[in-house]
Structures are given as C-alpha cells and as structure tokens.
Amino acid sequence: MEELLDRNLLVVTGKGGVGKSTMSAALGLLAAREGRRTIVVEVGDESRLASLFGIAPPAPGVETRLEEHLSTISIDPDRALLEWLQVLGGRVSGRLLASSGTFQYFAAAAPGARELVSMVKVWQLTKGVRRRGAGYDLVVLDAPATGHALGLLASPQTFGAIARVGPIAGQTRHVRDLLEDPERTAYLAVALPTEMAVTEALELQDGLERQLERSLTAVIVNGLLPRRFTTAELSRLAALEVSGREGAVIQAATRAAQAVHERARLQHNQLARLRRRSFEVLAVPFVWSPQLELAGVREIAQRLARKV
Ligand SMILES: Nc1ncnc2c1ncn2[C@@H]1O[C@H](COP(=O)(O)OP(=O)(O)OP(=O)(O)O)[C@@H](O)[C@H]1O
Ligand SMILES: [Mg+2]
Numbered sequence: 167m168e169e170l171l172d173r174n175l176l177v178v179t180g181k182g183g184v185g186k187s188t189m190s191a192a193l194g195l196l197a198a199r200e201g202r203r204t205i206v207v208e209v210g211d212e213s214r215l216a217s218l219f220g221i222a223p224p225a226p227g228v229e230t231r232l233e234e235h236l237s238t239i240s241i242d243p244d245r246a247l248l249e250w251l252q253v254l255g256g257r258v259s260g261r262l263l264a265s266s267g268t269f270q271y272f273a274a275a276a277p278g279a280r281e282l283v284s285m286v287k288v289w290q291l292t293k294g295v296r297r298r299g300a301g302y303d304l305v306v307l308d309a310p311a312t313g314h315a316l317g318l319l320a321s322p323q324t325f326g327a328i329a330r331v332g333p334i335a336g337q338t339r340h341v342r343d344l345l346e347d348p349e350r351t352a353y354l355a356v357a358l359p360t361e362m363a364v365t366e367a368l369e370l371q372d373g374l375e376r377q378l379e380r381s382l383t384a385v386i387v388n389g390l391l392p393r394r395f396t397t398a399e400l401s402r403l404a405a406l407e408v409s410g411r412e413g414a415v416i417q418a419a420t421r422a423a424q425a426v427h428e429r430a431r432l433q434h435n436q437l438a439r440l441r442r443r444s445f446e447v448l449a450v451p452f453v454w455s456p457q458l459e460l461a462g463v464r465e466i467a468q469r470l471a472r473k474v
Contacts, residue, residue, distance in 0.1 A: 170352055170383065170384070170474040171193070171196065171197045171200065171202060171304060171474060173304065173349070173350055173351060173352045174292040174303070174304060174305060174344070174350045174351065175288065175292050175304075175305045175306075175307060175344060175345075175350060175351040175352070176190075176193060176304065176305070176306045176307065176351075176352050176353075176354060177307045177309050177315070177319070177351065177352070177353050177354065178190045178193070178306060178307060178308055178309060178354045178356060178386075179309040179310070179311065179312055179315035179353075179354075179355060179356070179370065180311070180312060180355050180356035180357055180363070180366065180367065180370070180386075181311055181312060181357065181358075181362075181363050181366045182311040184356045184357055184358050184363055184388060184389075185356050185358070185386075185388040185389065185450075186308055186309070186311075186356050187208070187214060187215065187308050188388070188458060188463055188466065189354070189356050189386050189388065189450070189466070189470075190206050190215075190306045190307075190308035191206060191215055191218060191308075191463045191467075192450075192463050192464075192466040192467040192470055193306050193354075193467070193470065193474075194206040194236055194238075194306045195236065195463065195464060195467040196467045196470055196471055196474065197235075197236075197303075197304045197306070198233065198234065198235035198236035199235075199467075201235060202235060202303040202304045203235050203301070203302045203303045203304070204235055204236050204237070204302060204303065204304045204305075204306065205229065205236075205237045205238060205239060205291055205302045205304075205305055205306070206236070206237075206238045206239075206306045206308060207238070207239055207240070207241060207288060207291065207305060207306065207307045207308060208238065208239070208240040208241070208308050209240070209241055209242075209243065209284060209307075209308070209309060209310050209318070210240060210241075210242060210310075211226055211240070211242040211244075211245070212226075212240065213226075213230070213238060213239075213240040215232070215238045215308075216230055216232065216238055218459070218460055218463065219232045219233065219460060220460075224238075224239075224240075226240045226241065226242040226245055227239065227240070227241065227242070227245065227246075227249075237302075239291070241284050241287050241288070243280035243281060243283070243284045244273070244280060246280065246283045246284050246287055247269075247272075247273060247279055247280045247283045248269060249283075250283045250286075251268075251269065251272060276325060277324055277325065278317070278320070278321040278323075278324030278325030279321075279325050281317050281318045281320075281321035281324070281325070282321035282322060282324075282325040282334075282338060282341065284318060284321075285318055285319075285321055285322070285341045285345075286337045286338075286340075286341055288305060288307055288341075289337070289340050289341045289344050291305045292305045292344065292350070312366055312369065312370050312373075315370075316370070316373045316374075316377065319345055319374070319377060319378060320377045320378075321341075322338045322339075322341045322342035322345070323342070323377065325338070345378055345380070346378050346379065346380065348380065351380075352383035352384075353370075353374055353380060353381070353382050353383050354382065354383060354384055354385070354386055355367040355370050355371070355382050355384075355385045355386070356385075356386045356388055357385055357386070357387055357388070357436075358387075358388055358389050359387050359388075359389065359390055359432075359433035359434070359436045359437060360433075360436065361436060363436075364385075364387075364436045364439055364440060367382070367385050367440070367445075368443070370382065371445075382445060383446065384445065384446040384447065384448050385440050385445045385446070385447055385448070386448045386450060386470075387433075387436070387437055387440070387447055387448070387449050387450065388450045389450070389451070389452040390430075390433055390434075390437075390449050390450065390451050390452060391426060391429055391430040391433060391451075391452055392430065392451065393427065393430045393431070393434065394423075394426070394427070394430075395423065395427050400424070400427060403420050403423060403424065404420070404424075406420060408420075437449060448470060448473045448474070450466055450469055450470065451469065453465055453466060
C-alpha cells in the first residue's frame with residue numbers, strides 16, 4: 167500500500183454517489199502535499215472539483231491549477247471523440263462534423279470509441295513522467311460508476327479490435343499497457359459499508375480480472391459510523407431506569423443510541439466481509455457537516471494518509 171501514490175494512475179470507481187469524487191479529491195490532495203505533481207481527472211462535461219476549491223469551473227479539456235502541485239481537468243468523451251475525428255478529417259470544421267450526423271453515426275457504429283479516445287487523453291497526462299519535467303507524476307481518474315468505468319477500461323479491447331492500424335493502434339496499445347501494468351496503475355473501489363455496495367465492489371473485482379487480469383488494489387469503505395459503545399455500556403443502557411420526568415427522553419435517547427450502534431455493527435460486518443476476501447480495506451469515517459466542503463475533504467485526506 168505504501169507505494170499507492172507512487173503509481174502514475176489511480177483509477178477510482180464504485181457505485182453512483184458513494185464518494186468517488188470525494189476520495190479522488192482527497193487522494194489528489196494527499197499526493198500533492200507530498201510534492202507529487204498531481205492532476206485529478208473528471209469524466210463528463212462539467213468540472214465539480216474546481217468549485218470545491220472556490221474556482222470557477224473551467225471548460226472541458228482545460229487543465230486548471232487548484233493549489234500547489236494539484237490540478238484538475240474534465241474530459242468529455244463526446245467532445246474528445248469529436249476532436250479526434252476532426253484531426254482525422256483534416257479541415258472539416260467541428261461544427262459541420264457535429265451537425266452532419268457523421269459524428270453520431272460514427273459514435274454509434276464504433277463502440278468504445280468515445281471511451282478509448284478519453285483514455286488516450288488520460289494516458290497522455292501520465293506520459294509526463296517519462297518526459298522528465300513536463301506533465302504529472304500522478305493522475306487520479308475520478309472514473310464513472312462501475313459499469314461505465316469498466317467500459318472505459320475495456321475500450322482498448324472493444325474499439326482496438328476495429329482500429330488495428332494507424333496512429334490509433336499505437337495509442338490503443340499504450341493505453342492497454344498502462345492499464346495492465348501493476349507498477350503504473352492501481353484500481354480503487356469506493357463502497358459505502360452496505361451489503362449492496364460491497365457486492366458491487368466484488369463485481370468490479372470480477373470485471374477487472376476478466377478484462378485486464380488485474381485486481382483491486384484496495385477498497386475504500388466510505389462513510390463508516392464509529393462504534394461508540396462497548397457491550398457493557400449497551401447492557402447498562404438497556405437496563406436504565408426510565409421512570410420519572412426524564413423517562414421518555416431517556417428512552418428515546420437509548421433507542422437512538424442502540425439503533426446507531428446496530429447500524430455501525432452491520433457496517434463493520436461489511437468491512438469484515440471484504441477482509442475475509444483478502445481485500446486491502448481503507449476505512450473512511452462519515453464526516454459530519456451540513457455540506458462536505460474542502461475542509462471535510464482535507465480531513466478525509468488526513469485519514470487516508472495514515473493508511474496509504
Ligand atoms: N466520508 C463522507 N462523509 C460525509 N459525506 C460524504 C463523505 N463522502 C462523500 N460524502 C458526500 O456524499 C455525496 C456524494 O459524494 P461524491 O460526490 O464524492 O460521490 P460520487 O461517487 O462521486 O457521486 P457520483 O456517482 O454522482 O459521481 C457528496 O455530497 C459528498 O460531499
Ligand atoms: Mg462523482
């Protein structure tokens with residue numbers, strides 16, 4: 167685990183809404199703090215990370231500095247494919263291409279093309295390492311949710327099969343080499359500590375094995391509740407006298423405490439389930455704040471720092 171941040175690419179994925187972007191930001195902060203030139207890549211047509219840093223969201227494809235050693239960029243797969251087709255098509259204007267129907271036709275006829283062109287961009291960002299001085303030491307890919315992420319990662323196989331020659335063939339090979347290389351790329355699943363989310367992380371593991379012969383480097387279990395009570399304390403709570411003026415309120419508080427304890431217990435069972443399957447587990451607590459802002463993400467980075 168120590169070498170997690172020594173890779174060139176961290177792919178962060180998991181079910182929708184489990185904290186992929188939050189963890190990507192936290193890992194980015196951590197790497198940057200250690201002096202690694204880091205970029206967090208979002209996939210989609212908007213950049214949400216910049217807003218977290220109080221910076222106006224840049225246009226897709228624009229590298230934006232967030233703080234020392236830390237930048238962000240968003241890659242819009244449609245736009246990336248359009249640009250790529252434009253290069254192929256020489257002087258055909260982007261607007262013409264986009265409106266001509268050719269684009270939609272091509273995108274539909276070439277499964278994996280959008281995804282592959284996006285992954286080529288990711289690979290280009292990691293390439294800086296070799297060029298010495300230019301580019302980034304670490305690229306954190308805030309990937310889409312599991313199924314789509316697997317689509318991105320499989321794109322060299324899906325689209326590569328149709329593109330065996332020309333520049334795209336070479337780029338396809340580079341992307342595939344990067345994704346298959348355990349020294350350069352690590353895969354992280356983010357899961358909430360619920361049965362369903364953990365099951366999805368296990369499915370991701372199967373997909374990675376099937377597609378790339380790779381395994382999850384770690385599972386980040388996000389939003390864990392602390393276990394605040396010992397068994398003895400719980401028994402005492404259960405035995406509390408609940409008569410008198412404060413009786414009702416004590417009873418309500420006791421029930422709430424027991425419910426939270428039970429929930430935490432179930433969550434920790436899911437941690438155990440992952441550990442039984444020999445996964446490296448990074449536990450991140452639920453951070454209580456009305457809205458998780460930069461301070462909260464820094465707190466999470468701090469937690470992760472003790473483990474990676
Ligand atoms: N450990 C945590 N404690 C408290 N809130 C959290 C924690 N992790 C994430 N959140 C909050 O949960 C919400 C979802 O997180 P985030 O946007 O990172 O998820 P995501 O997996 O990237 O979602 P999407 O699939 O929509 O991209 C956000 O409001 C975030 O602030
Ligand atoms: Mg997200």
